[in-house]
Amino acid sequence: MVKLDLKTPNFTNENIEKIAELFPNCVTEKNNESGELERSIDFDALRQELSGSIVEGSQERYSLNWPGKREALVTANTPISKTLRPCRDESVDFANTKNIFIEGDNLDALKLLQETYLDKIKMIYIDPPYNTGKDFIYNDNFTADKAEFDEASGQRDEGGRRLVANLDSNGRYHSDWLSMMYPRLKLARNLLCDNGVIFISIDENENINTRKICHEVFGEENFIGNIIWKNVTDNNPTNVATEHEYIVVYAKSRAKLEPVWKSNFSDVKDILINIGSELIATHKDQGSLQKAYSQWFRNNKSQLGALDRYKYIDAGGVYTGSQSVHNPGKEGYRYDVIHPDTRSPCKEPLMGYRFPESTMTKLLEEGKILFGNSHDKIIELKVYAKDYLEKLSSVEILDGRMGAYDVRQLFSEIKTAFTNPKPVALIEKYLSFVLSKDDIAFDFFSGSGTTAHAVMQLNLKDGGTRQCISVQLPELTDEISEAFKAGYKNIAEISKERLRRAGTKIKEDNANKDGIENLDTGFRVFKIASSNMLDVHISPDETQPDMFDTHIGNIKKDRSSEDLLFQVLLDWGVDLSLPIIREKIAGKEVFFVDDNALVACFDEGINEEFVTQLATSKPLRVVFRDDGFGSGKNGDSVKINVEQVFKLKSPATDIKVI
Template sequence: MDYTTVPQEINNITEDNLKLLARLFPSVVKDGQVDFETLKEELGQFEEADKEKYELTWAGKQDAKKRAQEDVYNRTLKYIEADSKNKETTENLYIEGDNLEVLKLLRQNYYGAIKMIYIDPPYNTGNDFVYNDNFTMGVKESDISEGTRDDEGTPLQKNQKSTNRFHANWLNMMYPRLKVAKDLLADDGAIFISIGQDEVQNVILLCNQIFNEHNQLGVCSRLMKTGGNKGRFFSPNIDYVIVYCKDINQVGDFKGELDEELVKKLYNKVETEGTRKGQKYRPFGLYQSSLDARPNQRYFIECPDGSFVIPPGKTIPPKLQDGCKVLPDSNDGCWRWSDGRYAEEKEKGNIIFIESPNGVLIDQNGNKSKWNVYTKIWLDDRQEDGQTPTNFISKYENRHSAKELTELGIPFDFAKPTGLVTYLYSLMEKGTHDIVLDFFSGSATAAHAVMQLNAEDCGNRKFIMVQVAEEVEDNSEAYKLLSDLKKPTNICEIGKERIRRAGEKIKQEIESSNAQLKIGEEPKKVPDIGFKVFRTADTNIKWNLYDALGQLDTNAINHTPDLADFTMGFTDIDVVYEVMLRQKDVPLSSTLETLTDIGNRTYLYGSAYLVCLDTNITEELIDKLAALDPLPIKFIFRDSAFKDDINLKDETFRRLKNLIERNSGLMKKTYTVEFI
């Protein structure tokens, strides 16, 4: 029998791209290689080889492209239970580590799964930090020795404007992160990038290359503040939100909220009867002079006093009857609705008549009528439909964020307001189970926004926050807060504390509101305000068995098999999560159960993946595994548990196969087996 092992590699992006290319253009991929001349012909490009082309280029671009394609070896995400909140039920994630490394580690689990990516990266104003990317070694000490990290192991450097490669350094940081992030974005999702004036042009050109310029959804200006007196020529009061998608044909039209002042001004009528009693509406003329003449839209309407009206014009219907129509001449006025639509809306009570001395309609005799005919435009309907948003965002200034954080007792400068994130999310066709990702999460504004949205509409959206553990400045308010809390003094701790406090505030507000409900009112549920914390770490698994054996004596291995398979300091939970990073479409937030009734070290992940780390595979254990209902879709065992006995392995899995078939009866169940 042939057996599959869990791969050491997490991503093989080049191979994935080759398969996609071969599916689109079979003639282009030959013996695993791309015939670029054939590809150009398939795309209708017959240009000269050395012809110049328009594109964004910079020093280090090719290396940035390579970094985007490289896998991340001997690294994993370690579950930090002590920092997690509501760990048994939450589906939210907070991940500490370099975001490029994290994005690559998440690629299998969340490929095409993220509905909204919001990031607020460094604006590159001259005092920002950018990441130095070097993961080939995978060990912090080697990075320090190579000078890519400081003595504390922090993978950051200041990108000062005096640096020769000021923009290039920033682009080299951003390119691979956006490239990998695109893979995580859903086909109907969108990425929103907050950026300042220093790099806005470069972000647009960069995203045109990564997402394709046809997938640009907009470039929005946001009012950061009013007033100010900085700058020589203009005071910089705006920044930008750049919006792209993966496939514009899969993304629904954006719809924003109605302007509050406009709503107050226009929707000032209230229905007094019928099924819409109590709802607001505004009257809107059924006749508009700007309308072109159209068939089925010139007809009589009977008024409350028995008279008939029609838009201005010389063509008159043949019968004096409500809804009787006539084919209009080019100079005749017409109603907004066809006769059929008018009949439907009249039946619903959506037609109103108002007397006016300034009416423009004519009666059956061609004289000016005292009546005007209006339709009811319902506020609820308009709010549901929304309106196309403008590309100027004026409501969410930085001061709003300062107020939010002050209320929570969280000191943090330059955070975006939660209202901005909720507004941007509200523009999309949204679901109640969407995932929102922020891989420059800072103070975790996006996490706060997701919890707030769920509180408002009882949704079940999830967030994934990613942040490198950048130290806060000594003697700052953030430093003092974290010291008082006896927490490490880095930005990750600020973000996690903000989520905890914001979640508790939301919970208290809902519970207070529920305590004051009137009879018949439904209580609101408290949303998911928890989060599981993970941190990037070195691998727990000795992927190269022969190297591992060379470091140990045989006697030690026989007495402690874990020494051959796993690294010092590992836990079973660490190993399970590391294995799960290699499974497609399996959320890292899935439940992890310990099946103590089956084996001492047997785990069920997401109700579908059975990971058995027991060192002795007995018939009793196999019998219990075969009886699981529902049956896991994959069984993962330690290869060392079979002690190089291929006959034992064959016999064990024939038994598993036979038992599953017997237990399944006529219902054939499929599953796979892998080994680590």
């Protein structure tokens, strides 16, 4: 039986494989540090293959470089032997939800998700530390000793790595930020599907470096846009009042992206539709309807933004008449359109009409042509607000304080649960341009959980089943903060509680909405932890007395069968959000993942009789504990028999052990 590896992929080896596919002659073998032979690249041969276009040594070239770049690449490629431990107590609707919340460092999370979510994510939104000279960033390579740690202002995880304040006095100020971002973006790119995109919030501090690093990771040809979000008013301007930040957008492959992005969602459009139907219900004749709407329009024009052209109303709703009927550039169709009041032909556009006469007749019958006061005015085409599709503009105007307002609505007991959350409406808007109804969104700097909240909100609007994966470090809250005093010791706690409350509120506020019972407001919580497996290379002075007790084998004592199950799902690349049913069969605990996609039993005493029952469900994959068959020769013969049972009863089943 094949033993599961339970480690994240080794990207260096994978890169060697890719080169081997293209240039098998450039792959050789050499002794590694432990004296074992391993595959490696013969650079002389590769140089020969690429002799026309290779750049050597210190020759000048266009590139982005910083001290630590090479280490950052190694960091991205180094495998880890960690796992995700499910946390039912902290989850909401663990059994049915498709949303995932991972607590831990996102570098680990990105590595752990490589197999399962490779090429699966449609949209990543991240809001990383902006490197303002005050915020904390994760120092990936730092192993502090105790004294150093005590001195430092940062925090440390179980691996001795720590969060450090990246002060602008630090000589490696930009380098450290780049070293933090580079491996994460590289790994994140792997998870995007071919027509996937990434949106990155950033401000002036690192906008240029974000563009440069993304040019390198995603490719210049995959740059989509740099959105300027006007979010604040600078009340103390120095030279230029800085009143915006950025959202940088890249595609995995621009060539595979939908050619046009238009969204059906716009809060302003909703306002127009609502006022339209209110007035239509109360004003029966066209004159008083238009008069009432014009009055409302004058009072509310400032909030209508791009929709301030919608100044007319008729029984079909609010509309603009600004769509031209001209034929642009070349000679169009020529015919008379008679004005309904003056009974004379209306003024014809210079190059004629853009529709043939038959189309015009239909538009006239449908009442979609807007006439001026007299025939001297060229007619226009009505466009109703309900049909408006918003384009994604490179300029966004939205008060940044909306984000704090959104969070405050959920945490009425504290004034500031989280500093500077993004507005839900902002993220929801971007999600609405990119995600189809069943796509997956991913935010690995999730903060207070705005992206997951926005996904729920968007699904509420259109009955979608979009999923969200969030990752947040349990970064400690400041002891003097209101959040800390209210009991939230770290940011992941705030994030989870925000999602619980947001989900409850959405369900309560929309209790009468059709299909609300199907809206997924749950999430499965996982925590990044050391592997479930005991390190078999433990030195004698590290062994603990109970370590070799009875049957413990290679699995840590404090790990549950559900912990093992999720490690197997990760390793096998099986979706972590699939439904899981736990059943007792012949007294043993068996997990059925998505019916028979994977069946697991980590109990002891696996025998032919039990396995014969399991095989009747014809699982695609089945997994047991290596020591579940017993030890020694007896265990080996049970294993062989079990394999035989599957060969006979369910030959397609892939059997593995951990």
